[in-house]
Amino acid sequence: MEALTRDFFLFLSKNxxxxxxxxxSGGNFAAGKIIGGTNFQSSIRFIRELNKQGLSVTVDHLGEFVDSKEVANERTEExxxxxxxxxxENLDSQVSLKMTxxxxDIDRDLVVQNMTRILDTAEKNQVMVTIDMEDVPRCQATLDLFKQFKEKYHYVSTVLQAYLYRTEADLADVSDYNPFLRLVKGAYKESPEHAYPEKKDVDENYKKLIAQNLLNGNYTAIASHDDxxxxxxxxxxxxxxxxxxxxEFQMLYGMRNKTQLELVKQGYKMRVYVPYGLDWYGYFMRRLAERPANIAFVFKGMVKK
Ligand SMILES: Cc1cc2nc3c(=O)[nH]c(=O)nc-3n(C[C@H](O)[C@H](O)[C@H](O)COP(=O)(O)OP(=O)(O)OC[C@H]3O[C@@H](n4cnc5c(N)ncnc54)[C@H](O)[C@@H]3O)c2cc1C
Incomplete structure (x- = not known):
């Protein structure tokens, strides 16, 4: 039943x-619940609300797998x-983005050009930019780009996924760069050739990676809703x-709000991932696919609790 529901929401996400x-519809339904708004400007008031409660933020402009140079350049400018x-605006916020x-998917040189402009700005303004990790075919390219940028820039970080067999070796590989690393379970549908099929193995590997990165002395963001x-x-x-x-801990905007505040109260740093943009629908459906119970907060206005 759970798999059926997941497949149903994944199917809807591609409609x-x-x-x-x-x-x-302008995103009114989702704004302030699971996304900030349809653009960064309209997300600012929600970011301020979070900051006021002691929560740090990272923002992400929704929409990956860009296949035109013009759109990639627009994304860079934005x-x-x-x-x-x-x-x-003096916001306590970082930026997350995807290499695609x-x-x-168009041209590696284009990414280097675009990222160089972004990271020059990030360095000047002291705003951390995290390169989200995408699916397996883009993993090596993403890590290579990260290492290339990290040679020159301080304000760049990336993500490693616990479900991949390769990640332990990747962690050792990037460790010398003293990275700020976000560790996650992994969000894409990967084959058993690349990823642990069983949740318990993913969880075990996740703990191993968290322990290793902390013992390496590197800054670690644990991005999980899992108690x-x-x-x-x-x-x-x-x-x-x-x-x-x-x-620090990281969670998605609108998920486990009480737990987020509880962690702040306990003295931990908590960062909320606030997506924004017109492409909010697919993002919302993927969150429902992960956990259909998430639909409750939309209808019950649970986000205000
Ligand atoms: C800030 C952030 C950034 C991310 N960046 C990336 C990235 O760059 N690349 C990538 O592949 N993936 C990324 N992810 C997604 C990640 O890989 C997982 O797919 C996603 O976080 C779900 O895994 P989980 O660790 O939260 O726990 P799950 O395994 O989904 O859930 C474990 C348990 O946590 C509890 N739980 C989960 N959600 C809720 C909820 N809403 N309310 C109450 N209890 C809940 C339940 O008890 C559940 O059984 C990111 C996630 C976050 C939070």
Whole structure:
């Protein structure tokens, strides 16, 4: 039944008619619930609300797998303006982006050009830019780009996925760069050739990676809604004298709001991932596919709790 529901929402996520309808509706349904707004400007008031509650933010302009140079360049321009606005508005926010949104599927040089402009701006404004990790065919290219940028820039970080067999070796590989790393379970549908098919193995590997990265002395963002992972991190940090300022928790906007605030109260750094943009419909359906119970907060207005 669970698999059926998941497949149903994934099917809906790819429906062009519903996607267009959602874009035309202006995102009012989702704004302030699962996305900030349909553009960065309209997301600012929600980011401020989060900041006021002690929550840090990272923003992400929705829409990956860009297949035209013009759109990739527009994305770059928009990202530069977002970074400048974060600084100007004095927001406690970073930026997350995907290499495919800057043209990875078109031309690697285009991504390098676009990212160089973005990271020059990030460095000047001291705003961290995290390169989200995408699916397996883009993983090596993403890591190679990260390492290339990290040679020159401080304000760049990336993500590693616990469901991939390769990640332990990748963690060792990037460790010398003293990276700020976000560790996640992994969001894409990958084959058993590349990824652990069983949740319990993903969870075990996740804990191993968190422990390793913390012991390496590198800053670690644990991006998970899973209590078991959060408790593991807290206990591991305590036992190994890892200071609270060497790690942070991250969750998606609108998910587990009470837990987010509870973690802040306990003295942990908590960052909320706030997506924005017209392409909110597919994002929403993918969240429902992950956890159909998420639909409840939309209808019950649970987000205000
Ligand atoms: C900030 C952030 C950034 C991310 N970046 C990337 C990325 O770059 N690349 C990538 O591949 N993936 C990324 N992800 C997605 C990630 O890989 C997972 O797919 C996603 O977070 C679901 O896994 P989970 O660890 O939250 O726990 P799950 O395994 O989905 O859930 C475990 C348990 O947590 C509890 N739980 C989960 N959600 C809720 C909820 N809403 N309310 C109450 N309880 C809940 C339930 O008990 C559930 O059984 C990101 C996730 C976050 C939060």
């Amino acid at each position: 062009n008619f519903l996607n267009k309808l959602a874009q035309n 990202c530069i303006q977002t970074i400048e606005m974060i600084k100007k 949104s800057l043209g990875l 078991q992972i959060i408790e593991f991190t807290k206990e591991f940090a305590k036992k190994n004298n890892i200071p609270n300022d060497q790690f």
